Amino acid sequence: MSLEQKIGQLFQVAAFSNRDEKHEEEILTLIEKYHLGGLTFFQGEPFKQVELTNKYQSKSSVPLFINIDAEWGLAMRLQGTTQFPYQMALGAIADDALIFKMARKIGEHCKRIGVCSPLAPVVDVNNNPKNPVINYRSFGEDKVKVANKGIAYMKGLQSVHVLDNAKHFPGHGDTATDSHLDLPRLSHSSERLNAIELYPFKELIKNGLSSIMTAHLEIPVWDKRDNMPTTLSNKILSSILFDQLDFKGLAITDAMDMQGITKYYKDGEADLMAILAGNHIITNSRSVPKGVEKIKQALVNGDFSEEQLDEIVTNLLAMKKWVGLDQLKEINSRNLSADLNDEESKQLNKALAEASITYLGKSPMQPIDKDKTIYLKLVGEHQTISTREQVAHHLKEIRKEEKNVLFNGLRALEVTTLTWNEREGEASLKKLLEKVENYERVILSIHGINIKPFNHFDLPEIIRKQVLDFLSNKQVTLLFFGNAYGLDEIENIEIAKEVLLTYQDSEFMQEAALRVLSGEIECKGELPVSLKKLP
Missing domain, CATH: 3.20.20.300 (Glycoside hydrolase, family 3, N-terminal domain)
Structure with missing residues (x-):
């Protein structure tokens, strides 16, 4: 040479x-x-x-x-x-x-x-x-x-x-x-x-x-x-x-x-x-x-x-x-697309999701009683963009379409299901929360969480400070589809009797959460970081 x-x-x-x-x-x-x-x-x-x-x-x-x-x-x-x-x-x-x-x-x-x-x-x-x-x-x-x-x-x-x-x-x-x-x-x-x-x-x-x-x-x-x-x-x-x-x-x-x-x-x-x-x-x-x-x-x-x-x-x-x-x-x-999205990868993703999902509750997970349970899906939509976006090789998150695996699964189990998106405003969410009055248990899932620690992980203020207060007299099961550290941003999280953490949102994580809720599998994940408010 x-x-x-x-x-x-x-x-x-x-x-x-x-x-x-x-x-x-x-x-x-x-x-x-x-x-x-x-x-x-x-x-x-x-x-x-x-x-x-x-x-x-x-x-x-x-x-x-x-x-x-x-x-x-x-x-x-x-x-x-x-x-x-x-x-x-x-x-x-x-x-x-x-x-x-x-x-x-x-x-x-x-x-x-x-x-x-x-x-x-x-x-x-x-x-x-x-x-x-x-x-x-x-x-x-x-x-x-x-x-x-x-x-x-x-x-x-x-x-x-x-x-x-x-x-x-x-x-x-x-x-x-x-x-x-x-x-x-x-x-x-x-x-x-x-x-x-x-x-x-x-x-x-x-x-x-x-x-x-x-x-x-x-x-x-x-x-x-x-x-x-x-x-x-x-x-x-x-x-x-x-x-x-x-x-x-x-x-x-x-x-x-x-x-x-x-x-x-x-x-x-x-x-x-x-x-x-x-x-x-x-x-x-x-x-x-x-x-x-x-x-x-x-x-x-x-x-x-x-x-x-x-x-x-x-x-x-x-x-x-x-x-x-x-x-x-x-x-x-x-066959490039098929090779890069093969069935073996899907099964592996399913196994990884089920092995990682983590239970942070104070007592064993309760089975679903469809007549006494309501499900509320909350979706944050704002995304803080850091100045790092200006760097050419910045790790750009590819926006995924919203997944409804959990929503559709609970509906199939005949659980009453409601959803709220951030663009609908706080007044809309407060009105929606009035509908839980006749139920003993509320399954609450939070989506659209920024994977990075910007602006409180982009959790809407009403979710961070108020939602759980509205539900303080209910048995709350909180499903958090995001970065574990984001749980510390929810000021009154101790109100939730059961917390399921998936670390991120995907169809595989939602499917794993659904299987936990329906009693098909148990949580095996162990929290890999320390949180201020949860063990």
């Missing part, structure tokens, strides 16, 4: 399947002129991504390594694909074998569209309820459970030769700043960081972790330089990751176009610093030409040697061979 080809292997850039021909030409130019090592796909849909992947691979002299964020399946990025539960829901599951099966299936879906890594699992220990960037993406706040579930996820991917990637080293769970928008600072002691944040990474490394994503986090106890992110810190990566933890795999940067980097470092300069710090792959460089030039200068100046470059590239090529890129074939789109 020429020097230019070797340097090019260090770079992976963002690619989209929902953009125009100009974007495609830009990617093709980078591949042909700078010999890119890979691409990270973001928003789009699978058929177009397959078409582009085939085109881009045909123009690359060395097969491109293709990534996509697919922590809960390809639906994290792509329309029309299977979505599995968020990691917070997985954190409630006692049987880690289910997580292995889910990861294996995600790996199969990735391979089907030519993706080599889903950039997962997240092994941050989320111990900050207000964390705007990790939160529901974490298995929870118990470091041992986070590690064990991370290992199960990791091994599931490895079983189908898809690259596992533990993120975000050394631990992004206890931050209140989004590194897409600024540089978070962790001010903990080294003892605390070693005991909590590093624990899952240590355990995954012991069990054969293949790659790590380095985070844009400032950690003064390990590197006192101002605004020095872990990503660019040779002190942290050399002394902690490679020496102390004896990590032998690949280090991949978090996206270099995030403002945790770009607010403090120039284009190109950050790319070089990332490589000198010990990273093997630069993700989403803002300027590949500038980055390549900086690395060439470092080779001339003696700050970086061609022997070091050769060692990195050899490891990258070995990784490409392990995921099967030495046997690269054109991807066939025939």
